[in-house]
Amino acid sequence: MAQSDETKKKVVVRVCIGTGGLAAGGKEVIEAFKKAISDFCVDIELDFTCHYQKVGCRGFCARDVLVDVVDGDTSVTYQGIKPDIAKRIVQEHLINGQPVKEWLIDDSYYSFHSKQMKVLLKDCGTIDPEDIQAYSKVGGYTGIRKILSTMTPEDVIAEIKASGIRGRGGAGFPTGVKWEACRKAQGDVKYIVCNADEGDPGAFMDRSIIEGNPHSVIEGMMIAAYAIGAGLGYVYIRAEYPAAVERLKLAIAQAHETGHLGKGLFGSDFSFDLRIKLGAGAFVCGEETALIASIEGERGMPRAKPPFPVHRGLWGRPTVINNVETLSNIPYIIRNGASWYSSIGTDKSKGTKVFALTGKIRNTGLIEVPMGIRLGEIIYDIGGGIIGDKKFKAVQLGGPSGGCIPDHLLDTPVTYEDIVRTGAIVGSGGMVVLDETDCMVNIAKFFLEFTQAESCGKCVPCRIGTKRLLEILDRITRGLGKEGDIELLEALCSDIKVASLCGLGQTAPNPVLSTLKYFRHEYEAHIKDKKCPAKACKDLLIYSILEDICKGCGVCKRACPAGAISGDKKKPHKINADLCIRCGACFDVCKFNSVNRE
Amino acid sequence: MLEEKDMNDVLDRIIxxxxxxxxxxxxxxxxTQDALGYIPEEAVAYFSKKLDIPSSRFYGVLTFYSQFHLKPRGKNILSVCCGTACHVKGGTKIAERIQRDLGLASDGETTEDGKFTFEIVRCVGACSIAPVVLVNNKAHAEMSADSASKLVTELKKKETGVGAK
Incomplete structure (x- = not known):
């Protein structure tokens, strides 16, 4: 069916192709839209963008694909789109102008966004990350042009200092101060390095920013390079993030082709080039000096500081290392001014922060909030509370270097100082919500398993200390805890904190200390009563079948991998405690709740 | 495995x-790992000789980083994420089930027929769709021990060829 130009639709269909979207079949949905559109002869521009930040509730991100239909000024968002629904949307919505009601987003989508403030994530998710023009259209690369024509490097540093931005990688060091130290350092060759080695388990902010808006990171690095006097930059990125690496490579190639990278940029005498270095899988390489060693091709082991990288960094030259989110903020600060940025947030913690909200919460996803927002607002208003009818227990911030914050502290504002006071850290932005079924000793053990395995082994307190901590935690969770173990943990923690060489060791005890501070009773229950209050530590559980409830259906018998369950059909079954491996398979499959766990 | 001469050609290009x-x-x-799938001892010996770098330096680096493998890997790589979000949502149970289904003794092993490698990974940054299993780098969202087990069965079917029951 041929249409005249006047009746042709000009609509943009945006399909999520972030990790969540891809896992739910985003690519297939795009293909289905393409096919439906060509079948119906509608002239529609398909725009593939990453929609991570629009991922509202669990369902949005997990099983489903989010699709935006933008028709002139109106935008409609669909959730849970599968390839076969694409045809209906094209026919009913695009051609006949009637949105397909049953697939429209619901209220949780709006409440998810109500308390957010999107600066970085505004563009990341509405523009095509694979097209440099898309970034330019929303004001991209105007920051670097502005400073090249009107500002000296010292002006730029003053502006960044005035904005109050602090490093988003976790430690919260003032970015402008770091830049100034590097600017003043002796040396004709300097480097800017972007730390995209997002190793914290439970964090995916940097990945999403690179996947969604890689040019903002490149522009941020250019501005930093100009300020400190660097001509070459490196992006150190995890090899575990293939999509991010591909988009970054493409962005760099496009920047080269269009004169955004190279010699004499934008008619000035400023030159800048960028290289990518792939990490090889070592958490400790998030530490600055270890990262430098890794870029140089060595084992990623930290060294003592000082000298700090701003004085002696990559190849011995003054180097600034900034995190992805920090660098991505820079173009917006230059574009909108330091006073705009410093108007957001609190006295000492400025701007917005991106968090990866995950765990036992309804609306998982990537969020951006103004600093100073209360934890409770994030968990209940944005996150929609806990999944199912379970109770909130704690929220874990800062990954292996952080801690767990309990219920009674949910009024804490999200600022660097306030969060540290609770025993956690703001960290890079992982926020994992735990409910009453999560055992806090087990969580501490989980993080110690991680840090113990990732300890580089250079210094004794970290190498051996984390191993001993893990052994003690392991025996507590297996019911072999001894009187005095808690005191031993505390003493060991304080030694490791004081004596370790780098941030990894110095912060490794935090998950233990914060859970001891707020959930000491759980440790005591494991040690004294040999019970796990959350019923999570399997060695402390005993499974039995309640004979008066059991219908003898045999489902548990078939599910048991150890052959520990016996019983005749329609008669109560029994578990042989000697054979039981406490896997909980029977508990999970029983429809009558006749398996008892204590 | 490649013939010695072919392998040396590959290694020379890498050098x-x-x-x-x-x-x-x-x-x-x-x-090297991209080209060969793993890092054979012969490759290290070759590099050491050609570049006059002691092989201890290569081993120092490759045993430091978890990305490098000294043994050939399976045709299909099943990675179970046990990062924080996946851990609290049952990642360990999924890992145990896949390991059992493949009949492997521990994390990082490959089945005898060379078809499957099972490994536990620490956070692939897909926490909003936890727990996650990667099959040859493609993420499968919101898995359970049962759905992971089904996934393994399907993969096994595919590997044993069309028509096999």
Missing amino acids: AKYREDEGNVIFLLQE
């Missing part, structure tokens, strides 16, 4: 690239 790339050992090993 040429290495010389352009600031002489970076990690880069050299990454290229």
Whole structure:
């Protein structure tokens, strides 16, 4: 069916192709839209963008694909789109102008966004990350042009200092101060390095920013390079993030082709080039000096500081290392001014922060909030509370270097100082919500398993200390805890904190200390009563079948991998405690709740 | 495995690239693993001789980083994420089930027929769709022990060929 130009639709269909979207079949949905559109002869521009930040509730991100239909000024968002629904949307919505009601987003989508403030994530998710023009259209690369024509490097540093931005990688060091130290350092060759080695388990902010808006990171690095006097930059990125690496490579190639990278940029005498270095899988390489060693091709082991990288960094030259989110903020600060940025947030913690909200919460996803927002607002208003009818227990911030914050502290504002006071850290932005079924000793053990395995082994307190901590935690969770173990943990923690060489060791005890501070009773229950209050530590559980409830259906018998369950059909079954491996398979499959766990 | 001569050709090409790339050992090993799937001892010996770098330096680097493998890997790689979000949502149970289904003794092993490698990974940054299993780098969202087990059965079927029951 041929249409005249006047009746042709000009609509943009945006399909999520972030990790969540891809896992739910985003690519297939795009293909289905393409096919439906060509079948119906509608002239529609398909725009593939990453929609991570629009991922509202669990369902949005997990099983489903989010699709935006933008028709002139109106935008409609669909959730849970599968390839076969694409045809209906094209026919009913695009051609006949009637949105397909049953697939429209619901209220949780709006409440998810109500308390957010999107600066970085505004563009990341509405523009095509694979097209440099898309970034330019929303004001991209105007920051670097502005400073090249009107500002000296010292002006730029003053502006960044005035904005109050602090490093988003976790430690919260003032970015402008770091830049100034590097600017003043002796040396004709300097480097800017972007730390995209997002190793914290439970964090995916940097990945999403690179996947969604890689040019903002490149522009941020250019501005930093100009300020400190660097001509070459490196992006150190995890090899575990293939999509991010591909988009970054493409962005760099496009920047080269269009004169955004190279010699004499934008008619000035400023030159800048960028290289990518792939990490090889070592958490400790998030530490600055270890990262430098890794870029140089060595084992990623930290060294003592000082000298700090701003004085002696990559190849011995003054180097600034900034995190992805920090660098991505820079173009917006230059574009909108330091006073705009410093108007957001609190006295000492400025701007917005991106968090990866995950765990036992309804609306998982990537969020951006103004600093100073209360934890409770994030968990209940944005996150929609806990999944199912379970109770909130704690929220874990800062990954292996952080801690767990309990219920009674949910009024804490999200600022660097306030969060540290609770025993956690703001960290890079992982926020994992735990409910009453999560055992806090087990969580501490989980993080110690991680840090113990990732300890580089250079210094004794970290190498051996984390191993001993893990052994003690392991025996507590297996019911072999001894009187005095808690005191031993505390003493060991304080030694490791004081004596370790780098941030990894110095912060490794935090998950233990914060859970001891707020959930000491759980440790005591494991040690004294040999019970796990959350019923999570399997060695402390005993499974039995309640004979008066059991219908003898045999489902548990078939599910048991150890052959520990016996019983005749329609008669109560029994578990042989000697054979039981406490896997909980029977508990999970029983429809009558006749398996008892204590 | 490749014939010795073929392998040396591959390694020579990598050495040429290495010389352009600031002489970076990690880069050299990454290229080798990309080309061969793992890093054979012979490759390390070859590099050591050609570049006059002690092999201990190569081993130092490649045992430091979890990305490098000294043994050939399976045709299909099943990675179960046990990062924080996946851990609290039952990642460990999924890992146990897949390991049992494949009949492997521990994390990182490959089945005898060389078809499957099972490994536990620490956070792939897909926490909003936890728990996650990667099959040859493709993420499968919101898995359970049962759905993971089904996934393994399907993969096994595919591997044993069309028509097999």
